[in-house]
Amino acid sequence: MLPKAQGNAGEEQAVEHLTRHGLTLVERNFRCDLGEIDIIMRDGEHWVFIEVKYRTNEDFATVVEQITSAQCQRVRRSAQFYLLSHKLDEHQTRLRFDVIAICQQPSQLHWLQDAF
Template sequence: MSRKSDGNLGEQQACEYLEQQGLQLIEKNFSCDIGEIDLVMQHQDILVFVEVKYRANENLATVVEQITEKQCRRIRQVAQFYLIKAKYNEHRTNLRFDVVAISGFPYELQWLPDAF
């Protein structure tokens, strides 16, 4: 499988898992000039931006460790753009940034709510 198809499959696995946990999908792969957010979901009254990290040959700790402060800043910037485009009031909207780390096959999945 290619890296892109592995990533897409990982995003699908993450989405299905989060839906089983009670989150509702709003949008997949929201992108703008700044970057992309893998999943935008709703969890009760919280708008959740989800970064999905997939690695085929590494343990979950290593996958999580690969999320840099620069990536976190970029995701926050993309989220601000999303809020404007989708006409949310960013000062009145409850936000959360989650990470779903997936490694190996069969998949091992770890959900980190409010990761950054």
């Protein structure tokens, strides 16, 4: 499977998992000049911005270890832009930044709530 197709499959798996846990999908693959947010969902009052990491294996590092501080900053800045463009006040809106880490071999899905 090509990397883009793997990423899409990972995002679909993440959405299905989160939906089963009561979250509501708002948007996928939000892009702006500041970066991209893989998935945006609602969890009650919280707007949840989700970074999905998908790897075929963890030979070099775990999926979670591959998340960089620069990636976290890009997601945060993109979330701020999203809020502004949707006229949501970032100081009065409950936010959460989650990570879904998926490894194909061995088959694992980890949901890290409030990851950064």
